[in-house]
Amino acid sequence: MSGGFLSLEGVRKEFEGVVAVDTFNLDVDPGEFVSFLGPSGCGKTTTLRMVAGFEQPSSGTIRLAGQDVTYAKPNQRNIGMVFQSYALFPNMTVADNIGFGLTVRKENSAAREARVTELLDLIHLPDKGKAYPFELSGGQQQRVALARALAIRPQLLLLDEPLSALDAKIRDELRTEIRRIQRQLNITTIYVTHDQEEALALSDRIVVMSKGRMEQVGPPFEVYNYPGTPFVAAFVGQINYLQGQVMDPASGTVTVGSATLRTTSGIEAGPGQPVTLMVRPEELEIGDHEENQVKGIVESVNFLGAIVRVRVDTESGMVTADLFNERLLELPKVGDTVTVCFPPHACWAMPAAS
Amino acid sequence: MTVGGAQKRPPRRRYGTWLGVLPFFVFSGLFLIAPTVILGYRSLESADGSLTIDNYRHLTSDAVMRSYGLSIRLSLTTALIGGIFGFLLAWAVSIGGLGRRLRSALSTFSGVASNFAGVPLAAAFIFTLGRIGFVTAAFELIGVDLYGAGFSLYSFWGLTLVYLYFQIPLMVLVILPALDGLKKDWREAAENLGATPRQYWRHVALPVLLPSILGTMILLFGNAFGAHATAYALTGGLLPLATLLIGQQISGDVLNNPGLGYAVAMGMVLIMAASIGVYSLLQRRSEKWLR
Amino acid sequence: MAALTISTTPSSVATETPAAGQPVKRNRFWAWLFIALGAAYFLLPLVATGYWSLRAEKDKLGFEAYRRLFDDSNFFPAFTQSLVNAVAAIALSLAIIVPTAYWVTLRVPRLRPVVEFITLLPFVIPPVILVFGLIRLYSRPPLLLTSTYGKSRVVLICAYAALSFPYMYRSVDNGLRAMDVRSLTEAAQSLGASWITILRRVIFPNLRVALLSGALLTFAIVIGELTVALFLAQRTFGPYMAELTRSKVYEPSAMAIVAFALTWSALGMIALITRPRSRQ
Numbered sequence: 001m002s003g004g005f006l007s008l009e010g011v012r013k014e015f016e017g018v019v020a021v022d023t024f025n026l027d028v029d030p031g032e033f034v035s036f037l038g039p040s041g042c043g044k045t046t047t048l049r050m051v052a053g054f055e056q057p058s059s060g061t062i063r064l065a066g067q068d069v070t071y072a073k074p075n076q077r078n079i080g081m082v083f084q085s086y087a088l089f090p091n092m093t094v095a096d097n098i099g100f101g102l103t104v105r106k107e108n109s110a111a112r113e114a115r116v117t118e119l120l121d122l123i124h125l126p127d128k129g130k131a132y133p134f135e136l137s138g139g140q141q142q143r144v145a146l147a148r149a150l151a152i153r154p155q156l157l158l159l160d161e162p163l164s165a166l167d168a169k170i171r172d173e174l175r176t177e178i179r180r181i182q183r184q185l186n187i188t189t190i191y192v193t194h195d196q197e198e199a200l201a202l203s204d205r206i207v208v209m210s211k212g213r214m215e216q217v218g219p220p221f222e223v224y225n226y227p228g229t230p231f232v233a234a235f236v237g238q239i240n241y242l243q244g245q246v247m248d249p250a251s252g253t254v255t256v257g258s259a260t261l262r263t264t265s266g267i268e269a270g271p272g273q274p275v276t277l278m279v280r281p282e283e284l285e286i287g288d289h290e291e292n293q294v295k296g297i298v299e300s301v302n303f304l305g306a307i308v309r310v311r312v313d314t315e316s317g318m319v320t321a322d323l324f325n326e327r328l329l330e331l332p333k334v335g336d337t338v339t340v341c342f343p344p345h346a347c348w349a350m351p352a353a354s
Numbered sequence: 355m356t357v358g359g360a361q362k363r364p365p366r367r368r369y370g371t372w373l374g375v376l377p378f379f380v381f382s383g384l385f386l387i388a389p390t391v392i393l394g395y396r397s398l399e400s401a402d403g404s405l406t407i408d409n410y411r412h413l414t415s416d417a418v419m420r421s422y423g424l425s426i427r428l429s430l431t432t433a434l435i436g437g438i439f440g441f442l443l444a445w446a447v448s449i450g451g452l453g454r455r456l457r458s459a460l461s462t463f464s465g466v467a468s469n470f471a472g473v474p475l476a477a478a479f480i481f482t483l484g485r486i487g488f489v490t491a492a493f494e495l496i497g498v499d500l501y502g503a504g505f506s507l508y509s510f511w512g513l514t515l516v517y518l519y520f521q522i523p524l525m526v527l528v529i530l531p532a533l534d535g536l537k538k539d540w541r542e543a544a545e546n547l548g549a550t551p552r553q554y555w556r557h558v559a560l561p562v563l564l565p566s567i568l569g570t571m572i573l574l575f576g577n578a579f580g581a582h583a584t585a586y587a588l589t590g591g592l593l594p595l596a597t598l599l600i601g602q603q604i605s606g607d608v609l610n611n612p613g614l615g616y617a618v619a620m621g622m623v624l625i626m627a628a629s630i631g632v633y634s635l636l637q638r639r640s641e642k643w644l645r
Numbered sequence: 646m647a648a649l650t651i652s653t654t655p656s657s658v659a660t661e662t663p664a665a666g667q668p669v670k671r672n673r674f675w676a677w678l679f680i681a682l683g684a685a686y687f688l689l690p691l692v693a694t695g696y697w698s699l700r701a702e703k704d705k706l707g708f709e710a711y712r713r714l715f716d717d718s719n720f721f722p723a724f725t726q727s728l729v730n731a732v733a734a735i736a737l738s739l740a741i742i743v744p745t746a747y748w749v750t751l752r753v754p755r756l757r758p759v760v761e762f763i764t765l766l767p768f769v770i771p772p773v774i775l776v777f778g779l780i781r782l783y784s785r786p787p788l789l790l791t792s793t794y795g796k797s798r799v800v801l802i803c804a805y806a807a808l809s810f811p812y813m814y815r816s817v818d819n820g821l822r823a824m825d826v827r828s829l830t831e832a833a834q835s836l837g838a839s840w841i842t843i844l845r846r847v848i849f850p851n852l853r854v855a856l857l858s859g860a861l862l863t864f865a866i867v868i869g870e871l872t873v874a875l876f877l878a879q880r881t882f883g884p885y886m887a888e889l890t891r892s893k894v895y896e897p898s899a900m901a902i903v904a905f906a907l908t909w910s911a912l913g914m915i916a917l918i919t920r921p922r923s924r925q
Contacts, residue, residue: 052542052546053545053546054542054545073545074542074545074546075544075545075546075547075548075549075550076548078548079546080546080547081542081543081546083539083542083543085537085539086539087537087539087540087542087543088543089540089543089544089557089558089562090562090642090643091558091561091562091643092557092558100544100547100549100557101547101548103557104544104547104548104549104550104553104557105548134642145543148543148547149546149547152547152548372753374744374745374747374748374752374753375744375745375748375749375753375756375760377740377741377744377745378741378742378744378745378760378763379763381741381803381806381807382763382766382807382810384803385779385800385803385804385806385807386763386766386767386770386775386807386810387763387766388778388782389770389775389777389778389779389781389782390766390770390774390775390778391778392778392781392782393774393777393778393781396781439679439683442679443679443680443683445676445679446675446676446677446679446680447676447680450673450675450676450679451673451676452673452676452677452680456680458916460680460683461916462912462913462916463687465912465915465916466905466908466909466912466913467687469862469865469866469908469912470904470905470908472869472870472871472883472886473869473871473883473886473887473890473901473904474869474886474900474901474904474905474908475690475901476890477694477886477890477897477898477900477901478690478691478693478694478898478901478905479690480890480897481690481693481694481696481697481897481898481901482689482690482693482694487693488689488692488693488696488697489689489693518686519686519687519690522683522686576768579771580771580772580773580774581771582771582772582773582871582872583772583870583871583872583883586871586872586875586887587871587886587887587890590891597771597773600773600774600777601773601872601875601876603777604773604776604777604780604876605876619774619777619778622771622774623769623770623774626768626769626770626771627769630765630768630769
């Protein structure tokens with residue numbers, strides 16, 4: 001199964017004066033797995049639905065494998081879609097559901113049955129062909145929905161928050177399943193989710209969206225470690241904010257409260273200007289063995305198993321440090337005065353929003 | 355019921371709780387069940403007081419058969435036409451996408467119209483399609499003589515037209531929630547898989563809606579079958595409907611056989627019970643899919 | 646950041662795309678057609694009747710028909726009788742249904758199927774059959790209840806209450822579900838209230854909307870009811886209207902408009918009070 005080359009150029013969607021999606025530009029390679037990630041209302045589902053054909057862009061072009069499909073009807077795009085609510089037809093068996101796309105294309109029943117069997121095997125539900133959707137669990141229904149979308153050999157696979165209605169454990173299992181199948185078939189895939197863990201785990205690239213705008217596009221490692229905007233930094237993973245003032249842009253030094261901290265990521269503001277230093281909790285450690293140090297009082301210590309989350313109240317605000325658990329670890333106590341430290345390359349500066 | 359004495363509650367509780375629903379059962383017994391039972395009992399009575407099912411055998415007599423036949427024909431016709439057109443109206447305001455205000459207007463109007471039956475409805479239609487009715491006169495203006503051509507409001511089809519005034523709204527009221535139950539996702543999933551709107555209706559929407567539509571049509575059937583007031587007000591007994599026959603039997607003994615009169619009534623009860631029963635069954639079936 | 650490789654995979658997309666820049670319009674022609682036909686069918690009789698009701702005076706549009714109607718010596722007595730009957734039937738129905746629904750929900754849920762079945766009996770026993778049975782049952786000693794007008798009237802009111810059961814019970818049941826009656830009752834009990842107090846101060850007040858809906862629906866049914874009143878020889882509004890239709894020419898049109906207005910206001914009020922509250 002080969003994928004198509006998907007291209008969105010200047011795609012924009014307005015609803016009654018409200019801009020739902022603003023100038024969306026993206027090129028997706030064949031076989032690539034791209035996630036649209038963002039909070040509710042950010043426009044990710046609207047964009048997906050425009051690719052599927054259920055919404056028409058107010059302006060812009062959508063191309064699939066070289067063809068302009070911007071205004072093509074949904075039933076003519078050969079795109080497979082998996083809905084959040086599964087949307088399995090209740091009056092049909094699992095086999096009939098999966099074969100529906102082929103029935104509609106008037107394929108002969110032998111070919112259709114063979115394809116259905118093939119897909120039932122793919123989703124590991126070989127003996128559920130004659131069951132009805134209401135007899136299946138949520139996870140099984142979602143797998144059938146996936147099989148149904150794949151049955152028509154689509155060029156593009158779209159998934160709209162397919163796992164959000166499922167329990168955490170099933171979600172993890174199904175997540176891996178989806179990626180496995182996607183790789184096996186090498187089908188170009190767009191995946192919409194608000195769960196950043198999901199996006200990070202599954203994608204080749206992530207598009208982070210907020211209020212209709214694309215905030216950043218890039219591989220998970222890059223989006224996480226080199227967030228392009230404050231929104232991305234805060235939405236993907238946890239982030240600590242240290243408010244301070246620029247001391248010397250050339251050397252990357254910043255005064256935060258009574259401490260002087262340094263960053264190697266460059267500062268785009270002049271001396272004396274307000275700036276926010278950002279650093280991920282896992283980069284922080286308790287002690288004074290790194291160059292940047294901030295003192296504070298331990299406010300809480302949460303043992304989460306593999307991670308120990310320590311919240312420290314510093315003069316520049318609350319700071320969260322995630323420490324890796326070790327059996328010989330000596331946990332700080334609530335009320336202790338501690339030093340939180342981190343290396344200069346672990347943080348970056350953003351001009352403070354006024 | 356006292357609040358204290360928790361330990362001794364079970365026996366006293368059982369006694370007390372039955373007391374709470376007693377008025378309901380007594381009242382229903384007196385004014386719903388007993389009247390029906392007495393009819394059933396008397397229908398099994400022969401002239402000298404012994405038990406017999408002869409009265410039911412006489413149900414096949416000409417007069418009764420004609421009545422039942424006419425009532426059944428009328429009920430089937432209005433159920434079918436009312437069902438189809440009611441469905442189309444409900445479709446228009448829900449999936450057809452004509453806006454929330456039109457939908458709630460149709461909903462409220464249907465609630466009113468389904469209760470408008472009886473004398474006012476008959477009178478309204480007399481003024482519309484009676485011999486000197488508004489529409490009759492309008493047709494005359496353009497040279498069409500309705501009554502001369504054979505049409506009459508006081509006939510089978512005239513009555514059908516009048517009955518539809520409360521049948522269609524009843525269908526609309528009951529089928530609207532069912533149409534809401536048709537998830538938008540199904541339509542989109544079908545479209546996404548390549549189906550045209552016709553294919554979607556044929557393979558998904560209509561099969562899912564069928565139990566509801568069928569069940570409601572049966573409800574409509576029962577509704578028309580048991581209707582008396584409208585027919586009485588319109589035709590006064592001209593058309594020998596089953597309910598009118600029973601009405602005449604109440605005032606006198608038009609069948610010359612009181613036992614038969616009771617049997618006719620019980621026959622109607624059985625038909626109504628069957629129709630409500632089938633409707634409930636189909637309704638439960640459709641709820642499974644349209645929750 | 647995206648690598649711009651150009652794929653040359655042959656596509657299988659159908660080539661029937663509309664001209665670029667032409668979004669697909671939603672075709673609502675059929676929907677409007679059906680609504681138009683429906684509106685014509687439903688509004689025509691009302692228009693016709695309204696028109697006729699204004700034509701009692703020759704060649705003039707006026708309210709003469711309405712004047713004659715309200716001046717008719719039988720109009721107000723008949724209407725008042727129906728009004729009183731309706732109120733009585735509603736009160737009776739409420740007095741029976743509300744405690745029953747409450748009991749079934751809280752104390753004896755086992756009886757729910759039986760109670761629900763009984764409340765649906767009026768659909769199985771149409772009014773003409775019910776009155777048939779009532780007369781045969783209560784026109785002979787020892788249960789002689791139809792010997793006087795007054796006693797027959799009581800039977801009438803009871804019959805109306807019974808016929809209102811399906812609507813009243815469903816309304817009250819929905820209302821009880823919506824107010825989570827179990828928790829409220831347990832809270833009241835833990836504070837020491839007796840069951841009468843609970844009914845009076847907790848249940849009834851919270852059921853106001855449901856009770857009103859049921860009452861208005863019953864009102865609409867009772868006010869113009871013909872069949873039962875006719876055979877019980879009651880001089881209520883229904884038989885009055887029937888008599889009017891046979892004897893007068895113009896008044897029946899005014900009467901039909903009045904009846905429609907009554908039904909509409911009663912049911913319109915239900916729609917108003919049951920509108921979802923935006924505060925919540």
